[in-house]
Every structure is written in structure tokens, then in C-alpha cells.
Amino acid sequence: MTVCALCKVNAATNKIGAAGNIPVCQGCLARMTKPAEGAKTVETPPVTVASKPIPEVQPTEDGAVPLPAPEELRKHLDDYVIGQDDAKRVLSVAVYNHYKRVNFNLSKAPLPGGGHKVELSKSNILMIGPTGTGKTHITNTLAKALGVPFASVDATSIIANGVKEIESFIFKLLQNADFDVERAERGIVYIDEIDKITARHTKEGHGIQQALLKTIEGSVATIAIPHLRKRVDVNTLNILFIVGGAHVGLDSIVHERTGIGMMNFGHGGTEADKLIKDVTPGDLARYGYIPEFIGRIPVTVGLHGLGEDALIDILTEPKNAIVKQYKQMFAMENVDLEFTREALLLVAAKALALKTGARGLRTIIEDAMLETMYSVPGMKNLLRVIVTADVINKVGTPRLEFIQAREDEPLPELAIKTPRTKTATL
DSSP: OOBOTTTSSSBOOEEETTTTOEEEOHHHHHHHHSOOTTOOOOOOOOOOOOOOOOOOOOOOTTSOOOOOOHHHHHHHHHHHOOSOHHHHHHHHHHHHHHHHHHHHHHOOSOOGGGOOOOOOOOOOEEEEOOTTSSHHHHHHHHHHHHTOOEEEEETHHHHHHOTTHHHHHHHHHHHHTTTOHHHHTTOEEEEEOGGGGSTTTOTTHHHHHHHHHHHHHOOEEEEEEGGGTEEEEEEOTTOEEEEEEOOTTHHHHHHHHHOOOOOOGGGOOHHHHHHGGGOOHHHHHHHTOOHHHHHHOOEEEEOOOOOHHHHHHHHHSSTTOHHHHHHHHHHTTTOEEEEOHHHHHHHHHHHHHHTOGGGGHHHHHHHHHHHHHHHGGGOSSEEEEEEOHHHHTTSSOOEEEEOOSBTTBOOOOOOOOOOOOOOOOO
């Protein structure tokens, strides 16, 4: 018989704690779970579990990438990305088509019916949307779903360091492919802040775009690998380049052409969400892209700004949601963690006020939870931590619930030991 870890007398009928390994009897459990006078019940928002993940895939012997259908890719994105339904749909199709093209061009098998094989051109992707809407996150998630290497880089580094910096983009992809050249040549590179290399933002814009053309379209780049003391050739023909940026000011160009109300692309808004599909190559040219560069990024994807509800969903719903990660860390200390609805609302409001979108959520929570993360590992008999709005505002401490039968009778440290067997005297 397992004895209750609290009273050391009665038989344990329940197990508590984040890991479910602390035996307690019914009486002690009732005393612990009885609400304190004046205490309020905290309701945790429901968590939606999405579809099954795509199994990890590996390239075939000829280097072809096993391809989930666009619908499967979309379902995989739904597991990790909140909202952005139109963008997820467009990207799923565009990425599927890219790797279908790669596999087709690599294949040496004859066409059904013996038709003439036509080489398919590459279609890179342009993403337009405010900061913090998930541009990097979506592309990284797609790369993981396909099992291909991924590199995220910043276009502004070219302005600071010159066009030779472009080689570092390929080096980073090669590095993330464990310096396997063939894998790197099937990878995805996401270039953020691409709008910063337009003529409207820098006088070197046209020159930088010209320098990027060959790499994006397909060329052989010779990359030095210092620690291996050698140089390797990487063909970028089958590398998918996805470029993105906020494109602040693009709204006025579309407004002038269409006569429809201002959209405010760079900061989000309902009008931006509705009219972003109206962006044309002519609008991009007026914004400062050269025609040749526009021709290399024929697929345009719009992402809309995130509201309060969407930010709360991002905090709680995806498989790798921030709140779920914190719950896991506390569970490793055998402690349950809860966030009140008010706390989550405040985190979302702070991110909106900072105009950082989803990107700022982790920073806000990390800052607010620092003291709690510092003190919890040293606490004994701690059962639950409840994070309130005061914690997020840094004007209060979380509510703590301990494993003890009475407030005036602290329990000894709960260590799971082999219970002593009591023998009744007859």
C-alpha cells in the first residue's frame, strides 16, 4: 500500500504535481483544493490541438525532395502558425510548385507518353506585411516540414558590408546543411527587410538589387569554408529565395493608383488586409524595385497585422506556443503553471503598443517572469504558480499554492521515499 506523502497515515488514492508522482489521500487532497476565503476561480483558456504533423522527410537517392501535397503543408502550418490563412494557402502552393519543379528537373525518367521535357523556371516569393506577422516563422516552419535546410538573413547587412555579404547568405545555408553542398542546393533562404534595399531607402538600392539578381535566379557561388580550409561551389538554381519586408509607404502608391482608401501596409489594419492583393509589379517598381528584380520574385504574398485575439492565440495554441513552453519548464520542477486571462490580454496589449507584433511576445513574458523563474527552483512543496496581470505589469508577484494541509502546519519537504509499513497490534 502506498502511504499519503502528507499525513503519512492514510492510503494514497490520488497523485498530484505536474509530473503526477506525489501520492496523497482523499482527505489531504480535499484540504489542499479547498479554495481560500475570498479566492477567485481562475479559468484557463482552452487549447486547440491541430492536425497531425508531417513526418520528417529525407531526400531520395537522386536528391529529390519528398513532397507533401499543398493541403498537407497548409495543415502543418496550422499547427504552428495562427491566422494568415490566405498567406498560408498561397505559400503552400508556391513552395510545393517550387520543389515539384526541382524534382522534375532532377529526374532523368522520361515523360509519360514520350513528350518533350521542358525545363521549368524558378518562382521566388515576395512577402509583404508588418513587423511581427510571422514572415520568418512561416518560412522556417515550411522548411522543417519539407526537411530542407533553412537560413534567415537580413538585407540591411548588404548595405553595411557591401555586395560581398551576399556570399555569407549562402554560407549560412551551407552551415545549416552541415556543409553538405547537395542539401544546401535544395534549401530555402529567407531575406528579411528586403524593402530597405529599394531606391526609396538607400541610394545604393539599384546596385544591390542588381548584385542579388544572379544569386536569386541561379548561379554558382564559390564559398570559402575556413575551418575546413577549402572552397566549395554552390549552385543556387534550386534554392528557393523568399524575401520579405514591411514596405511602409506602399499604401500611398496603391492608393494613388486605385483611388481607394489608405492601407497602411507597414502597420497593418483592416484596409491593408482587404487590398494587399491589389499590389502590382508597377506599384513595386514605383516603390523602388528594379524591373529585373521584380521579375525574379513573381509570387507576392500578403500578411496582415495581428490583433489582440490573434496574439493571445499565438501565446497559447500552437504546438510550440510560448505559454506551453513555460508550462513545460515549470513541470520539470514538478510545479503547475497558469496564466490568467487578464495576464494574457495584457501581454498582447503591450506587444500591440510596442508595434512588435508576435515578435515581442516572448520578450515581454521573459522580462515579467524573471523573478519567478529565479525563485521557483528553490521553493519547497510548491504545487502551482498563477501568473496575474500584476506580474506582467511588474507591480506584484504571482499567486503561489503549496502542498500543505493547514497554513499553521507547514509540511516537511516532499521527497518521494519508500513509505514505512505500519503493523497493527492485535
